[in-house]
Amino acid sequence: MTAAAPRILAVAYGGGHIAMVLPVLRALRARLPDAPIDLMALTTARRAAVQAGERPLGYADFLPLVDAEAALAHGRRLAAGNTHPDVPEAETLAYLGINWLDWEARHGATQADRLWAESGRRAFYPLDFFRRVVAQLRPALVLATNAPRSEQAAVDAAAEQGIPTLAILDLFGLPGDAFAARTRHPDRVCVLAEAVRDNLVRAGWPADRIAITGNPAFDALHDPAVREQAAAFRARLGWQDKKVVLLAAHPEPRSHPATSWPPGNALPEAMERTLRDWVRTRSDAALVVRHHPNHWHLFPRLPDTPQVHFSEPGVEAIDPLILAADCVVVQTTTVGLQAATVGIPVLALQSSPGALSAFSFADLGVAQGVRDVPDLPAAVNAALDHPPPPTPWARHARAADAVADEAVALLQRRHGALAAPPINRADEPRCDTTCRP
DSSP: OOOOOOOEEEEEOTTHHHHHHHHHHHHHHHHOTTSOEEEEEOTTHHHHHHHTTOOOBOGGGGGGGSOHHHHHHHHHHHOTTOOOTTSOHHHHHHHHHHHHHHHHHHHOHHHHHHHHHHHGGGGOOOHHHHHHHHHHHOOSEEEEESOOTHHHHHHHHHHHTTOOEEEEOOSOOOTTOTTTTOSSOOSEEEESSHHHHHHHHHTTOOGGGEEEOOOGGGGGGGOHHHHHHHHHHHHHTTOTTSEEEEEEEOOBSSOOTTOOOOSBSHHHHHHHHHHHHHHTTOTTEEEEEEEOTTTGGGSOOOOOBTTEEEOOTTTSOHHHHHHHOSEEEESSOHHHHHHHHTTOOEEEETTOHHHHHTOOHHHHTSSEEEOSGGGHHHHHHHHHHSOOOOOTTOOSSOHHHHHHHHHHHHHHHHHOOOOOOOOOOTTSOOOSSOOOO
């Protein structure tokens, strides 16, 4: 009799978390086509999962595991101010109510009231609920990301039951990071680069649990179709022979005593003005101005010129713009990290309040630091005329494949050899220097 294929449970919130998980699920299905995969796509992740062709589960699907009437009653009580247009009402009520019941069971009603008043959803950690989910589904592997709350509870509940676990860390694991500070570790954590591994080891993580894979959310940069879109973008603007600079800017959320730049739009507007002036001095150069998707409409829309293109986030995807660039200028947006992963030179403003208060791409080795806005023209000229080599953050293949291989290795360690078709890597795109067209 043939053994049943191992079941996999994936749990992910929205935004960058579901963006990391979806490519890994595709890679796992290529390796284990008979393995059933359950995806719990939480809150806003549901829409992205459905658009990707998944049939996701949610909290509402597991109401029979709890007192459904009580959960929905609590959900209705807590829903005001906690809804989202991308999340069905039934899922909102189940999510809030089940988490509340989990609090109440562990801490009592009075403490649950206090937690809600002090922290709201941020304090959710539905461990008992996920113990029931894991017992119900009986997965052979639980896959999640570094997100807290439900994802952390799913990993911890699986570990309690002796089920292998894998988490994907999206960024750096710097000191003070809540994920790095965890003392209950998944069996495998997949990270961006060696520097992230070193950060986790310094935080007390066992080195043998850490795999350097890259971030699957960035895998579109290795897609030949996206490289073709980048080439088409340059051709449409007549920039085939230009040296293209991408400015990816955003408002500063706060001030910092070490810089004179205030919160708000002053710094990104100054960066844009400076680069627009600079590009007029070089007939062989061109500039793409790209402000943050949530804020671009707040910036002055100056007219395009033969050398300057203003990119609207709702019209143009970011990945082709990154691959169309010869240099990327940022403050702290992850666009800089994405560019570095495919070997494109990145310049980062050291005078950014965000860089001073949170993290600096230059200090992390992701980018070359630029002291302040007046120093931008010279730094851009140097990066275009004498491109630096790729940084250690550059990856040369899809991260999703590497993460899927780690997942299969965990399954094999637990269940022995698995029947999986060979993966033909001959046609996979690689970038020994950059992945630009």
